[in-house]
Structures are given as structure tokens and as C-alpha cells.
Amino acid sequence: MRLGSTEQEHAFRAELRAWLVDAMADLPAAAGADDWPAQRAYDTAWQRKLYDAGYAGISWPAEYGGRGASPSEELIFLEETERVGAPYVGMNFVGTLHAGPTIAAEGTPEQRAAHLPAILRGEQVWCQGFSEPEAGSDLASLRTRAVRDGDHYVVSGQKLWTSHAHVADYCELLVRTDPDAPKHKGITWLIMPMDLPGIELRPLKTLVDVSEFNEMFLDNVRIPVANRLGAENDGWRVAMVTFGFERGTAFVSELLTSIRLVQDLTRIASASAGSLSWSDGGVRRELATIAAELDALWAYTKRNVSRAERDGNAGVGGSVFKLAYHETRVHLGELAMRILGRRGLAFGDDASVTEYDHVEERLYALTLGIAAGTSQVQRNIVSERLLGLPKERL
Amino acid sequence: VNLELTDDQVQLRDELRRFLADRLPTGTLLAQASHPGAVDRGLWRELAEMGVFSLTLSEAGGGLGLGRAEAVVVFEELGRACVPGPLVATFLAAGLVDGAASGEFVVGGLLDSPEPVIEHLDALDGVLAFDVEGVRLVDPPSGTAFLRPLDPLSPVHRTAPMGSGRRLAGFEAAAVMRRDADLLVAALQVGLGEAAVVMATEYAKSRMQFGRVIGGFQSIKHLLADAAVWIDVARAAVHAAAVEVDELSAGPGLGFDGHTCSVASARIVASSAANRATATAIQVHGGMGYTWELEAHLFLKRVAVLDNTLGSPDDSLDHRASELLAAADLAGISN
Numbered sequence: 041m042r043l044g045s046t047e048q049e050h051a052f053r054a055e056l057r058a059w060l061v062d063a064m065a066d067l068p069a070a071a072g073a074d075d076w077p078a079q080r081a082y083d084t085a086w087q088r089k090l091y092d093a094g095y096a097g098i099s100w101p102a103e104y105g106g107r108g109a110s111p112s113e114e115l116i117f118l119e120e121t122e123r124v125g126a127p128y129v130g131m132n133f134v135g136t137l138h139a140g141p142t143i144a145a146e147g148t149p150e151q152r153a154a155h156l157p158a159i160l161r162g163e164q165v166w167c168q169g170f171s172e173p174e175a176g177s178d179l180a181s182l183r184t185r186a187v188r189d190g191d192h193y194v195v196s197g198q199k200l201w202t203s204h205a206h207v208a209d210y211c212e213l214l215v216r217t218d219p220d221a222p223k224h225k226g227i228t229w230l231i232m233p234m235d236l237p238g239i240e241l242r243p244l245k246t247l248v249d250v251s252e253f254n255e256m257f258l259d260n261v262r263i264p265v266a267n268r269l270g271a272e273n274d275g276w277r278v279a280m281v282t283f284g285f286e287r288g289t290a291f292v293s294e295l296l297t298s299i300r301l302v303q304d305l306t307r308i309a310s311a312s313a314g315s316l317s318w319s320d321g322g323v324r325r326e327l328a329t330i331a332a333e334l335d336a337l338w339a340y341t342k343r344n345v346s347r348a349e350r351d352g353n354a355g356v357g358g359s360v361f362k363l364a365y366h367e368t369r370v371h372l373g374e375l376a377m378r379i380l381g382r383r384g385l386a387f388g389d390d391a392s393v394t395e396y397d398h399v400e401e402r403l404y405a406l407t408l409g410i411a412a413g414t415s416q417v418q419r420n421i422v423s424e425r426l427l428g429l430p431k432e433r434l
Numbered sequence: 435v436n437l438e439l440t441d442d443q444v445q446l447r448d449e450l451r452r453f454l455a456d457r458l459p460t461g462t463l464l465a466q467a468s469h470p471g472a473v474d475r476g477l478w479r480e481l482a483e484m485g486v487f488s489l490t491l492s493e494a495g496g497g498l499g500l501g502r503a504e505a506v507v508v509f510e511e512l513g514r515a516c517v518p519g520p521l522v523a524t525f526l527a528a529g530l531v532d533g534a535a536s537g538e539f540v541v542g543g544l545l546d547s548p549e550p551v552i553e554h555l556d557a558l559d560g561v562l563a564f565d566v567e568g569v570r571l572v573d574p575p576s577g578t579a580f581l582r583p584l585d586p587l588s589p590v591h592r593t594a595p596m597g598s599g600r601r602l603a604g605f606e607a608a609a610v611m612r613r614d615a616d617l618l619v620a621a622l623q624v625g626l627g628e629a630a631v632v633m634a635t636e637y638a639k640s641r642m643q644f645g646r647v648i649g650g651f652q653s654i655k656h657l658l659a660d661a662a663v664w665i666d667v668a669r670a671a672v673h674a675a676a677v678e679v680d681e682l683s684a685g686p687g688l689g690f691d692g693h694t695c696s697v698a699s700a701r702i703v704a705s706s707a708a709n710r711a712t713a714t715a716i717q718v719h720g721g722m723g724y725t726w727e728l729e730a731h732l733f734l735k736r737v738a739v740l741d742n743t744l745g746s747p748d749d750s751l752d753h754r755a756s757e758l759l760a761a762a763d764l765a766g767i768s769n
Contacts, residue, residue: 423649
């Protein structure tokens, strides 16, 4: 076991730190919370900076234009960018972390050429069209129908939770091409340009009062067959390919943010009076409990990265992390609301002296048990893959 | 970063696991419990011969010259097998007290405490007594009353105040020993929790109700998943904290350059994970879990003994809180 850096890791960090000093110096002003075109401009400008410096596609293989960095180097990249408050991956999430790696693994040379360089340069923003109103945890039951018509698929149906669809260029779309096959065997993965006729978007406001999500209605959208990734009816396997790339780094940035949230809450409690201030032993120990759990989750992240370095992916460790992290973040959010008291009855605003918006973070914590596999699904995964208990009968 | 065990560490772990499975097979824990008070001196010496107490002593000093990283791997196995006795205090005494490393001299440990209750008194040759100035070696107190023990494998006596004894180390060296104790207690608790999860999982795979194994019900699967998740997280915390101690004591090196996991955090998370896992094991066993003859309760009770061994999770929480305040103050100044 080793925590300290190797020469190579140390050099990587030093070079990155030096670059970040300059890169952060001429950062444009951040976009407003619900101003998605401005958010896109901000996020893609950062992506372009990363590209020019050779940090875009940090984990992508070099043959597809990526950095080809090891999981440890990726961890260092996320640590250092978070440390200086660099922009989050944001709108480039689906492109750089999901659709891009899938196209690299499964795409034709033409598909790779059309999308991979553009994603890396911040010129293509992608969204994800997987979930549907009747296909949530049971994703494979999706119904959006694609019927072959010559060299096109004609697609109709409805997708849900499509983040950033209103400013995206492309959508990674799962459709049903064989309604008679078993549900996992009749799905196809398509690249859908978002400017095609027949796509209607309706913003879906979240309980945080922003419209990050969309409902996406597809009415006879004609998608070229050349946009199919992998074989017809092989889309489920294609969609699962990205799980094999999971390096245990998905939550690094926000875990480090959480550690800062606890420090910030410590400052707030120190400046408060009364029974929910730092002078109260119960409050101190509750904050220390959360800090200890976040420390442990940071250690676990390093464990997952080490496993990815050895095995190629973090395996069930991603589910283990997410379950524990969700529990800790909910506790942190609830404690924050108690410490804030009546100050927690309003969202922070730009004039707020508080560095972080604990009210919004408390609400955000709720998504950790829902998005990217609910905690209930994750517990099934852990009990089956880690403990070997019988599989759910699906 | 590499938090995977090395091949040597895996070998160390597997050898000890095989040895303990042979020497303390399922069912023998209870047999020992029916003879309270005795530390098995034969087993103690065998463990000593394997280097359990002398792992981190230099090879010149008769030890194995290994680090805390190996020590926590070994102590997790000792926890997993629920090995009774003052393992942590004897480990701390090795190198300072003649005969401790070889298993000839069994050493207990106590903090200055208003509640002078001591485990394994009848087996002890000496006691490490921690006080505000450091640590001293005292004779086992006499004239004490036997109490009915919570953990049948950890007999307890109410003691008279400790004698003055002989000063072994001053404040700074004693603080290092306390930190090592926190690490080793955490490692033992991770092992106890792991054993409880394994035991309950095996039971859930074979116990039939409503015409199917109960391990197929989500209500049981999710209970066990939650227990397993936190044990796995706690293990990583213990490993990371131990490696950090090793690397910091080895010199500045290239540094970590990032957030680290403190020893206090490891003890906090290990305690909570082990309490949860051992209680879950009893729940999954249902009524049988509440009986004396099933060994599940021994794991839960040992976790409680360890929560009161050379400090407590609450001491660690206070320590972590002070680290938090210092970090928040520093961050506040830099902003």
C-alpha cells in the first residue's frame, strides 16, 4: 500500500498546478444558475482550455486524442482542479464521460472522426436519452420506438430527465427496435442530432427551482442508420460498456467540496450562539462524525482508484461508495439546516456572505439516492456482487 | 496511490487467517467462554512467534521490521477470529517491556479513569497505565472484585487505583502509542464487523422461510448491504490512516499533496461500522441471534469492549473536532 506520489505522479501534479495558475487567471465570470446558454459557453470554453493544454479526455486512450492518464493521475487532476475552484465538467459530462468513451469503444472510424475531436475541443455538447416515464430503474423496459424506413430509423416516444437537452448538439439515444424480443435484446443505441425535426423539449423544474432537466418528446424523428452505434438490437450491451470504464473517480470533485462544506459549517457554528453552536458538544461531535465519514470516503476513493489501476475498473466499489456517500451527505444536509435555523428558510443569493449555499446543497443531497441508480438498486448490486446473495427475480 | 494490499501483505493475512481458523474454529469461542478469565497462554505464545506483537519492531530488536500497514492487516484478522486478550496493550508494550514481544509477559492497558474497570486481570503480568505525563508500567492491582462481564471472553474486575510503577515513556511517546492503539482498535473492529457480515450472509443463504432462502428478500439483502458497505469503507480508512502514519514517519518524501484520512477518523468510522454490522448479524439470525449459543453476540460485545479500550470513539470525535476547527480557522484566514 502506498499513498505518497511516485516521481511520475509528482511531476504530473507539478505541471498541472503550474498550468492552473495561468488558466484560472483569465477565467470568465460564472454563468447564472438558470442561464443555460451562458452555462454552455462557460463550460465549453473551459473544455477548450483543457484541450489546448493537453488535459482534455484525461482518461481517454491517446489514440482517440485523450491524455491516456492513469486512474491515479486522473485522481490528481480532479484533486487539483477542485483545489483551485476550476470549472466542473458541467455540460461536457455526457460527451466526455459517457457518449465519447462509448463511441471510442464501439464506434466506426467515421463516427469517431465526427464526434471525438469535437467533444474534446468543447465544440459538441451531448445529452442522454435513456430514461423514460415508464422506464426508470427498470431502464431495459424502455418503449421509445424506432422503425426502419430505408436508410433511416423513424423514432417516436418520450424521454425524461434529459439534462441540458435544450443546449445540446447530440443525444445518445436508446430506442426499441424489436418489441417482440426479450427486453434487453431489442434495444439499439443511436446518435441523434438535436436539430432534427420532430424533437420537442419541455423544461422540467426541479425542487431546487432550476430547469436543468427536460422532458423530450420524439415524433417521427428521422435518424440516419449510419448514426447507429454497434449492431441493431445490441444497444443494451453498448450502453453497458461505459460501466467497464468506471474508475471510482465519479465523485472526487464533489467529495472534496463536501469536505469544504463541513469546514464552512464549522465556521458558521463557531460564529453562532446557543444550543446549535460550536460550543455545544453534540454539535461538535456530529460535525466530527461527518468529517470522519468523508475522510473515510476519501480513503475509499483511493481504494477504488487503486482497484481500477489494477483491474481496469473499480467494480462494485462504485456502488459501495455511492451508498455510503449518500447517507453521509443527507446527514450533513440535515445538520446544516439545524445549524442555520431560520437562516435556512431562504436560498442563498449572490450577496450572501456564505461561501457555499447549504440550503441548496441539502436539497441536492436528495439526488444522491436517486440519480445514476437509486440506493435501493445499489443495495441489490452490493448484496449480489459483493456478498453473493441471490439475484432479484426480474 | 495504491491502497491494494501488496503480495506480501496478502500472504501475511492469509497465513494468519488459516492459522486462526485452525486454532479457533467456529464453536471454540464459546468453549472458552465457559472458562472465563483465562487468556490461552499457548495461543498467545504462538501468536507472538508469528510476530503479532513484534511486527513493527526493528529486525535488530527481534521484530519483523514491518509498518503500521502490516499491523492493521494482522489486527483485522485477530478481530475476525475474535481472539480474546489484551492484544493492543501487549503490542504497545513490545520493545518497552521484557517478554511482551515473545508472549511471555501479558500486558493490559488502562487510561487514568474515574471508572477503574480492567479486563483480563487474572492473566496479566503488567499494566500500561497512561496518565497526563505519559505511560508507566505497573503491577496488576490486587484486592479487586470480579464483575459479571459483558463479553464472556473479556472478564473484568473493579480495581483499586493503580500503583506508581515505573515510567516507560513521556508524553510524546505515549501520544504515539495512543495513536497506534486507535489504529489497532479500529482494525480489530473492522475484522469483527467483517466476520459478523460473513456469518450473517452465510446464514441468509441457507435459512428458508416462506419457501425461499431469506437472503433472496430485499429487506434482508439491503440490511446486509448497508452493513457490508460501511465495513468496506472503514477498512479503507484504517488502511489509509496506517499508511499515512508509516509514510510520514519515514520522512517527507514526495508528499500526499491532498486530503488525508486521520487516525481519529478511522477509529470513529470503524466503531460505527462494527456496531452496525454486529447488530445486523443478530437481526438477520432472528431469535437464534439473541441466544447465548450462537456466537453472534460475542462479536457485538467485543466491539463494545474495544469502544472502551485505550480511549473511545468519543475521544476520537473530540480529536477530529479540534482538527476540524483548526482547518476551518486556517481556511477562514486564507479566504
